[in-house]
Amino acid sequence: MTAKIAYDDVEVGTELPAASFRATRAALVQYAGASGDFNPIHWNEKFAKEVGLPDVIAHGMFTMAEAIRVVTDWAGDPGAVVEYGVRFTRPVVVPNDEQGATIEVSGKVAAKLDDSTVRVDLVATSGGQKVLGMSRAVVRLA
Numbered sequence: 001m002t003a004k005i006a007y008d009d010v011e012v013g014t015e016l017p018a019a020s021f022r023a024t025r026a027a028l029v030q031y032a033g034a035s036g037d038f039n040p041i042h043w044n045e046k047f048a049k050e051v052g053l054p055d056v057i058a059h060g061m062f063t064m065a066e067a068i069r070v071v072t073d074w075a076g077d078p079g080a081v082v083e084y085g086v087r088f089t090r091p092v093v094v095p096n097d098e099q100g101a102t103i104e105v106s107g108k109v110a111a112k113l114d115d116s117t118v119r120v121d122l123v124a125t126s127g128g129q130k131v132l133g134m135s136r137a138v139v140r141l142a
Contacts, residue, residue, distance in 0.1 A: 004076030007116040007141040016074040016107035021066040023058045024100030031062045057091035067124045070105045071137045083138035092126045
């Protein structure tokens with residue numbers, strides 16, 4: 001598979017379709033099982049508050065994975081992502097209700113690079129606060 005977006009059709013400033021993702025307590029438990037990260041700050045409200053957190057928080061890697069979906073959906077191929085990195089700036093606080101937390105993600109082509117690649121800068125927020133900083137992906141386009 002290759003990206004469905006052509007390098008020649010993309011300009012610096014091109015905006016990717018924004019998306020919102022839900023983080024629920026159930027999703028965090030499922031993620032813990034898949035990742036092997038059973039740190040109680042991700043599922044035990046009492047423990048999370050005892051260590052100074054406002055409530056249970058989403059795994060950083062869970063948040064990172066949800067954010068990159070904006071890029072992979074746009075490119076049409078997860079394999080088109082050749083580099084991805086973020087800084088975790090704030091946790092995603094996940095309340096114990098059916099709604100959970102919402103992670104809102106937008107992206108923009110920030111640079112056209114060599115070898116048919118582009119750098120996409122992402123903005124991820126939850127509860128009105130930026131939760132990822134320096135969120136950047138390099139994507140190889142068709």
